[in-house]
Amino acid sequence: MLIRRTLSEVEPVADKVTSYFYALLFIRHPDLRALFPAAMDVQRDRLFTALLAAARHADDTATLTAYLGRLGRGHRKYGTLPSHYPAVGEALIGALTRYAPGTWNAATEAAWVRVYTAISQIMIDAAAEDEATSPAWWHAEVVSHERRTPDIAVVSVRPDQPYPFLAGQYTSLETPWWPRVWRHYSFSAAPRSDGLLSFHVKAVPAGWVSNALVHRARPGDVLRLGPPAGSMIVDHTTDNGLLCLGGGTGIAPIKALVEDIAEHGRRRPVDVFYGARHDGDLYDIDTMLRLQRSHPWLSVRPVVSDSPTRRLSGQLPHVIRQYGPWPAYDAYLSGPPGMIRSGVSALKGIGIPPHRIRHDEIDELMARTRG
Numbered sequence: 343m344l345i346r347r348t349l350s351e352v353e354p355v356a357d358k359v360t361s362y363f364y365a366l367l368f369i370r371h372p373d374l375r376a377l378f379p380a381a382m383d384v385q386r387d388r389l390f391t392a393l394l395a396a397a398r399h400a401d402d403t404a405t406l407t408a409y410l411g412r413l414g415r416g417h418r419k420y421g422t423l424p425s426h427y428p429a430v431g432e433a434l435i436g437a438l439t440r441y442a443p444g445t446w447n448a449a450t451e452a453a454w455v456r457v458y459t460a461i462s463q464i465m466i467d468a469a470a471e472d473e474a475t476s477p478a479w480w481h482a483e484v485v486s487h488e489r490r491t492p493d494i495a496v497v498s499v500r501p502d503q504p505y506p507f508l509a510g511q512y513t514s515l516e517t518p519w520w521p522r523v524w525r526h527y528s529f530s531a532a533p534r535s536d537g538l539l540s541f542h543v544k545a546v547p548a549g550w551v552s553n554a555l556v557h558r559a560r561p562g563d564v565l566r567l568g569p570p571a572g573s574m575i576v577d578h579t580t581d582n583g584l585l586c587l588g589g590g591t592g593i594a595p596i597k598a599l600v601e602d603i604a605e606h607g608r609r610r611p612v613d614v615f616y617g618a619r620h621d622g623d624l625y626d627i628d629t630m631l632r633l634q635r636s637h638p639w640l641s642v643r644p645v646v647s648d649s650p651t652r653r654l655s656g657q658l659p660h661v662i663r664q665y666g667p668w669p670a671y672d673a674y675l676s677g678p679p680g681m682i683r684s685g686v687s688a689l690k691g692i693g694i695p696p697h698r699i700r701h702d703e704i705d706e707l708m709a710r711t712r713g
């Protein structure tokens with residue numbers, strides 16, 4: 343309760359709180375500056391997003407522990423050590439004291455110290471447990487780089503150690519040109535016997551990592567990968583069909599899911615709606631249609647939204663309403679945040695229950711749009 347009151351007081355001035363927090367942290371502990379990227383734009387939002395998420399789930403121990411565990415494991419690639427947590431805690435309390443004068447008192451401070459101590463302990467424990475089985479990061483050499491459109495490339499890499507993951511998941515990726523700037527990309531193929539991993543990257547305006555990956559990366563360059571993450575995976579315990587909406591480069595994990603179903607060998611209907619703004623943006627349509635020819639249970643329908651076409655025309659959520667019904671289907675959505683939002687409401691509208699609708703977290707997708 344006290345925590346939520348502080349958060350609602352500081353939420354309107356979140357920018358100021360985070361700037362002041364980092365200023366305090368780096369003045370008191372200059373050695374920690376090297377763990378963060380040179381430009382702090384995305385980082386600023388991340389801290390606050392994480393705090394809000396932790397506060398939002400404060401009463402749901404299982405969700406909170408899972409979330410913080412992932413966060414703690416994910417922090418290993420930054421070089422975070424247990425000894426860094428108290429420094430962060432002090433700077434956080436310092437920033438809240440200054441920007442939440444209306445709610446701050448001894449009881450509130452005690453509540454924050456308790457919550458922060460609990461949060462950091464879960465993160466530290468998860469990181470320590472992970473250390474026993476996984477590296478903090480993987481080096482991965484670019485082995486192929488295929489430009490599909492002027493701004494989209496399919497990049498394949500060979501990790502230096504086995505990289506266990508599931509189809510539908512994503513990783514964080516750092517290029518040698520922008521140290522400590524990490525961006526998320528989904529795996530565009532199910533796990534392969536040769537261990538190669540592939541990604542679909544679209545260069546977005548002012549997106550440092552995406553532009554470097556599309557316009558600069560070449561075979562032989564070495565990237566760093568963080569651990570796999572994401573829960574948009576296939577439930578192999580059911581025979582439900584899969585209704586998949588992939589918008590733009592969001593088709594990448596959908597293709598991985600199709601390959602995963604194919605490898606498991608159980609015939610389940612899979613209906614993919616692949617959306618793009620223009621015909622020429624359907625950069626992976628040949629691959630998807632090839633998969634359709636090999637697998638009778640798979641149907642692929644390209645949908646074009648922003649220009650005249652001989653294909654299906656309109657936005658994915660709108661088109662989906664004209665098909666179906668989808669009584670025994672699980673739905674998977676992947677693409678821009680706006681498409682996910684309207685797609686989820688369209689799917690609920692045609693009767694798919696929320697627990698059968700899967701997609702990556704919207705917050706996480708918003709961060710990706712910075713490229």
Ligand SMILES: NC(=O)C1=CN([C@@H]2O[C@H](COP(=O)(O)OP(=O)(O)OC[C@H]3O[C@@H](n4cnc5c(N)ncnc54)[C@H](O)[C@@H]3O)[C@@H](O)[C@H]2O)C=CC1
Pocket residue numbers: 526527528529541542543544588589590591592593594595616617618619623645646647648656657658659676677678679680681682684685707710711
């Ligand atoms: N590269 C990857 O591994 C992955 C990328 N993504 C995300 O997918 C997105 C792909 O971006 P682009 O290729 O530029 O897509 P885009 O902007 O060209 O749009 C792709 C499709 O989504 C539809 N769409 C866009 N906004 C919509 C809205 N508000 N409501 C309904 N439909 C909408 C468009 O009509 C089109 O069919 C990015 O946001 C990216 O972060 C998501 C998962 C994986």
